[in-house]
Amino acid sequence: MNVFVAGATGVLGRRLVAELSARNHHVVGLARDERGDELVAENGGEPRRGDVLDRESLVEAADGCDVLIHVATAIPTSLKPTDEEWTRNDLVRVEGARNLVAVADEIDAKRLLLQSIVWVARQPDGGRFDEDSPPHPDRVTRSALEAERVVRRGGEEYGFEVGILRCGWFYSADSAHTRQMGEGLLNGEFPILGGGLLGRRDATLSILHVEDAARAFATAAESNESGLWHVTDDEPVTVATLFTAFAERLGAPTPRRIPGWLARPLVGKNSVELLTTSMPTTNDRFRETFDWKPRYRSYREGLDEVVETWDEDGTLTRTPEDSVWSEN
Known part of the structure; x- marks a missing residue:
């Protein structure tokens, strides 16, 4: 074609x-x-x-x-x-x-x-x-x-x-x-945004x-x-699970949780709504129509690839004590 x-x-x-x-x-x-x-x-x-x-x-x-x-x-x-x-x-x-x-x-x-x-x-x-x-x-x-x-x-x-x-x-x-998230998690500046007054309600992405x-x-x-x-991939994931798993792979501190409404003045209404309102769906119809399936079936495989790439290209510098974000 x-x-x-x-x-x-x-x-x-x-x-x-x-x-x-x-x-x-x-x-x-x-x-x-x-x-x-x-x-x-x-x-x-x-x-x-x-x-x-x-x-x-x-x-x-x-x-x-x-x-x-x-x-x-x-x-x-x-x-x-x-x-x-x-x-x-x-x-x-x-x-x-x-x-x-x-x-x-x-x-x-x-x-x-x-x-x-x-x-x-x-x-x-x-x-x-x-x-x-x-x-x-x-x-x-x-x-x-x-x-x-x-x-x-x-x-x-x-x-x-x-x-x-x-x-x-x-x-x-x-x-x-993704790069903003990775750097923010390493710096302890990318919290888990939760719904509700106390931020305890997790959205599914x-x-x-x-x-x-x-x-x-x-x-x-x-x-x-x-x-x-x-x-989509095969497994919807909560924001808390995604961010925590990402932090673990990066060697970053576990992200803290804050209510979404508290972050609104810093990141805006739209970003807060994206991360605090669930959107669980499936790829069933696409897979039934086409000969396709995701290579990265879930956040696990996908985050592994992201962090491995950063390790290889120098975005991440690992030391015995911690990981450092390096702009390249």
Whole structure:
């Protein structure tokens, strides 16, 4: 296939370009500058310049491609993201989706895949949910849900296949948020946020190693299936279990627990809601549809890989007494 990837220079996009290239597909990766060109080429793709917010540049960049994949985001990485930062992410998700729909029609692409997030359908009571559950968007997730609607309408109007992959909470050794968590745990500055007045209520997260997300998108790109799927690992995990297990692997102190409401002035409402409201779901439907299963079946295998990578690349320096975070 000839596959176009918008978001090709991001944490997921780089792995997706490499995965598709390894499967002998011709991959065109969208890049905005020279460094982006290098990242796409390093992973086996053909870099083409453009911007997901510039429709005309996308038409030229995606020319000749059969499958379009939208994994571009602008998720804030600051400690307390501003509304302006989230607005930028909204624009990339939604306007990017509109532009790719128009491009799919103009170049007669056969398939369009969209990255979304499972917690658009997180239930108010924190109970289990699946692809048929009603969505409950908040400030962070409403643009993901709107992007889903955009590509669905586009597929119906123009006749191309649509696949929406709602992914769990991403983590990987090179993810900015994972690195922030690792450094914070080592410094004793990344507490467990609990729900309720005293912070004793643990939220359950559905998570996904980015490498498994890339494999899922590549698998879906090779199929003719249309639909909506949740893509997660096999075992939802509580925030307390995840953070404690991460700290143990790092050789960091056990993270303390604080009520979420107490952290809100420091990290903002959105981050607190993410870590104190449960979102347990499964990958059952995706596994039933495709020949896929997560390589990192749970947080255990995934965190092992993250910490081993940091040990090997020098991010972590181990001494007999402790572990030290080293920027490299």
